[in-house]
Amino acid sequence: MPIYLDYCATTPVSKEVLKEMLPYFSEHYYNPSSIYKGAQKTSSEIRKARRQIAENFSCLSEELIFTSGGTESNNIAIRGIALANKLAGKGNHIITTCAEHLAVLNTVEDLCKNYGFTSTILPIDQFGMVHCQDLEKAIQSDTVLISCIYVSSEVGTIQPIFELGEIAQKYNIPFHTDAVQALGSISIDCKQLPVDSFSVSGHKIHGPKGIGILYLKKNTPFLSQQSGGSQEFKYRAGTENIPAIIGFKKAIEYVPYANSQKLIHYRDMLIEGIVTKIPNSFLTGHPSKRIPYHTSFVFEGIDSNTLLMHLDISDIGASSGSACSVGNPEASPLLLAMKFSEELAHGALRMSFGKDISEEKINQVIQNISNIIQLLRNR
Amino acid sequence: MIEDKQDKQNTRVVVAMSGGVDSSVVAALLKKEGYDVIGMMQRLWTENNQPQNRCCTSDAIEDAKEIATLLDFPFYVRDYKNIFKNTIVDYFTQTYVQGMTPSPCLICNQKVRFGDLLYEAKTLGAKYLATGHYARVQMNSFGEYELLTGMDPDKDQSYMLHRLNQNQLSHALFPLGNYTKSEVRTLAKKFKLPVFNKQDSQDLCFLGEDGHQGFLKRHVSHTLKRGLIKTVQGEVVGEHQGLALYTVGQRRGLHISYSYPLYVIALNTKENTLIVGAKKELEKDELYANQVNFINQSIPQKPIPILAKIRYKSIYHPATLKYLEKNRIHIQFKQPVSGVTPGQGVVFYHEDKVLGGGMIEK
Numbered sequence: 001m002p003i004y005l006d007y008c009a010t011t012p013v014s015k016e017v018l019k020e021m022l023p024y025f026s027e028h029y030y031n032p033s034s035i036y037k038g039a040q041k042t043s044s045e046i047r048k049a050r051r052q053i054a055e056n057f058s059c060l061s062e063e064l065i066f067t068s069g070g071t072e073s074n075n076i077a078i079r080g081i082a083l084a085n086k087l088a089g090k091g092n093h094i095i096t097t098c099a100e101h102l103a104v105l106n107t108v109e110d111l112c113k114n115y116g117f118t119s120t121i122l123p124i125d126q127f128g129m130v131h132c133q134d135l136e137k138a139i140q141s142d143t144v145l146i147s148c149i150y151v152s153s154e155v156g157t158i159q160p161i162f163e164l165g166e167i168a169q170k171y172n173i174p175f176h177t178d179a180v181q182a183l184g185s186i187s188i189d190c191k192q193l194p195v196d197s198f199s200v201s202g203h204k205i206h207g208p209k210g211i212g213i214l215y216l217k218k219n220t221p222f223l224s225q226q227s228g229g230s231q232e233f234k235y236r237a238g239t240e241n242i243p244a245i246i247g248f249k250k251a252i253e254y255v256p257y258a259n260s261q262k263l264i265h266y267r268d269m270l271i272e273g274i275v276t277k278i279p280n281s282f283l284t285g286h287p288s289k290r291i292p293y294h295t296s297f298v299f300e301g302i303d304s305n306t307l308l309m310h311l312d313i314s315d316i317g318a319s320s321g322s323a324c325s326v327g328n329p330e331a332s333p334l335l336l337a338m339k340f341s342e343e344l345a346h347g348a349l350r351m352s353f354g355k356d357i358s359e360e361k362i363n364q365v366i367q368n369i370s371n372i373i374q375l376l377r378n379r
Numbered sequence: 380m381i382e383d384k385q386d387k388q389n390t391r392v393v394v395a396m397s398g399g400v401d402s403s404v405v406a407a408l409l410k411k412e413g414y415d416v417i418g419m420m421q422r423l424w425t426e427n428n429q430p431q432n433r434c435c436t437s438d439a440i441e442d443a444k445e446i447a448t449l450l451d452f453p454f455y456v457r458d459y460k461n462i463f464k465n466t467i468v469d470y471f472t473q474t475y476v477q478g479m480t481p482s483p484c485l486i487c488n489q490k491v492r493f494g495d496l497l498y499e500a501k502t503l504g505a506k507y508l509a510t511g512h513y514a515r516v517q518m519n520s521f522g523e524y525e526l527l528t529g530m531d532p533d534k535d536q537s538y539m540l541h542r543l544n545q546n547q548l549s550h551a552l553f554p555l556g557n558y559t560k561s562e563v564r565t566l567a568k569k570f571k572l573p574v575f576n577k578q579d580s581q582d583l584c585f586l587g588e589d590g591h592q593g594f595l596k597r598h599v600s601h602t603l604k605r606g607l608i609k610t611v612q613g614e615v616v617g618e619h620q621g622l623a624l625y626t627v628g629q630r631r632g633l634h635i636s637y638s639y640p641l642y643v644i645a646l647n648t649k650e651n652t653l654i655v656g657a658k659k660e661l662e663k664d665e666l667y668a669n670q671v672n673f674i675n676q677s678i679p680q681k682p683i684p685i686l687a688k689i690r691y692k693s694i695y696h697p698a699t700l701k702y703l704e705k706n707r708i709h710i711q712f713k714q715p716v717s718g719v720t721p722g723q724g725v726v727f728y729h730e731d732k733v734l735g736g737g738m739i740e741k
Contacts, residue, residue, distance in 0.1 A: 306457075309457075312453060313453060375502060376502070
């Protein structure tokens with residue numbers, strides 16, 4: 001039985017979620033925009049799901065837009081807010097950070113290249129953390145959007161979103177956070193969290209793929225990026241993905257905050273085991289301000305893809321954490337920004353686990369990694 | 380090769396995959412025989428702003444993944460960009476600069492595939508590296524590995540493998556050596572491999588759409604120096620654009636009108652002169668080769684009769700081989716041979732057996 005250690009990439013759909021979804025494929029399949037009884041049912045179920053999720057996030061139902069996933073949520077948030085503000089003559093400057101996912105970085109780059117925006121990319125420290133004073137320094141009179149990731153998926157660091165968001169509020173600039181990797185580990189309460197929008201995705205929390213949410217605070221200027229019917233308050237046209245919406249609702253019910261103490265215990269056991277048993281191995285990201293199921297390392301003199309291949313042959317599925325394509329390894333820009341040497345940045349490993357983790361598995365994983373690294377270093 | 384089924388299950392083989400028909404059938408055959416198969420594709424170097432290297436386009440990767448999933452074995456794409464650039468591409472341009480015609484595939488098989496990739500396969504616990512070459516390896520009664528031609532005379536690729544030594548051959552599997560290409564396509568259909576009708580790859584894997592000339596113009600232009608074109612008799616007939624752009628035997632691209640068709644006969648790098656002449660003047664009675672590899676590692680003590688191939692698709696030329704010294708040989712052809720090109724490999728055969736080969740010097 002393989003050991004799956006890539007929960008940051010995706011998670012299995014849970015039994016409860018799947019069961020909840022199944023009737024919405026062939027039984028309650030009606031288009032929610034139609035008038036007959038069956039359609040009224042599907043329309044109501046979406047409404048109920050939205051309401052339930054809104055309660056979970058302490059926001060209004062109409063502040064939640066269902067999308068196809070985290071990437072779309074980030075895209076339409078950044079484009080929608082930035083373009084609406086530009087059209088209103090407020091400016092064309094965007095601030096983001098080098099800790100972002102490509103869904104954000106490449107969107108900002110596109111806006112700069114093709115839509116007349118300029119950008120400032122905030123630096124990070126050796127833990128992958130963004131600093132408030134860097135944000136304050138970067139703010140200009142024409143800044144129309146600040147976007148900062150909540151939790152770096154690559155190194156697990158939790159960003160000071162509250163502090164950063166408050167700075168944005170002080171200057172009255174819309175603030176977006178990519179919370180895809182935060183959902184499930186950090187409770188999101190819109191009454192407390194000073195953000196104007198955030199993105200989350202279903203498949204990171206045992207929900208289905210192909211479903212995400214964009215939270216968009218009421219009265220935030222927004223230009224719809226997908227025109228058509230009047231679904232999703234005219235913010236995002238297209239027939240609703242009902243089974244996935246229902247599945248996402250159920251997955252959010254089961255969000256595993258309750259388990260976090262147990263997960264932190266295993267996380268720290270894995271970190272401790274790796275850095276003590278393997279010479280010249282280093283934790284990446286913050287030692288404590290990181291999500292409970294995430295560990296990440298760099299190993300001296302090791303090529304990440306080679307390590308991952310050997311792990312896979314030992315039936316352990318893990319990741320380097322960065323978005324480089326298969327067999328085409330570039331040193332992770334995030335690790336380089338964190339001031340790791342090029343050599344170390346090539347030797348990254350991310351292991352993220354679920355609630356099926358156990359001490360036995362952790363010991364087995366540590367042993368395997370230790371053996372492989374010894375083999376690779378001696379060859 | 381291993382005969383016992385139980386032993387096969389415990390024998391790991393890395394298959395060098397290209398996503399094409401040949402390597403896919405190799406994987407299928409070995410898997411069917413019970414070997415513990417791992418597929419690997421080498422991601423090779425490509426020029427900036429040119430299409431992906433033909434060996435490993437995204438589409439080829441997806442094809443190979445599909446085959447690996449269908450046949451149920453692990454598959455990995457491995458980064459060999461720098462190794463390939465340093466070992467093959469630099470050699471390729473350097474050889475042209477030196478006025479010779481490089482043989483990148485020969486060097487790649489020797490140093491990259493059965494060098495770095497074989498080494499990597501061994502660290503994964505593999506006993507063999509298998510490729511889709513049409514050639515055979517067998518052990519003779521002295522316990523030596525012999526390299527033999529593929530059974531399909533049209534596809535035989537033993538020429539490409541002549542630089543392998545005994546150690547490399549002992550870890551090489553060429554399961555297609557006993558088949559013809561059309562049999563391989565039939566096997567691909569039988570195994571229901573979706574790549575059964577994929578075209579064979581052509582030309583060097585790292586050249587862009589504008590081929591040799593475009594590549595060389597971009598990569599050796601700084602070394603190009605115009606010079607004279609002279610006939611074998613010494614008559615000046617034109618000006619060349621830089622010797623690296625020309626190859627022995629070339630006819631097109633000289634831009635000279637003359638009373639008879641002119642061919643490149645030789646590149647005189649000392650005088651930066653391109654020597655041209657009639658087709659007849661391409662013919663040679665002899666050649667010298669260096670960096671010679673004898674498959675059985677033993678140097679012939681006296682001249683031996685051989686059949687020589689002077690390029691991949693050349694016919695067999697009867698000749699006599701004499702070992703000189705320091706891995707150099709002299710070959711005396713029975714009949715004059717056209718197209719002896721410095722830098723290309725010369726491979727010598729006895730019947731269907733590769734005795735060895737070397738790089739043509741002059």
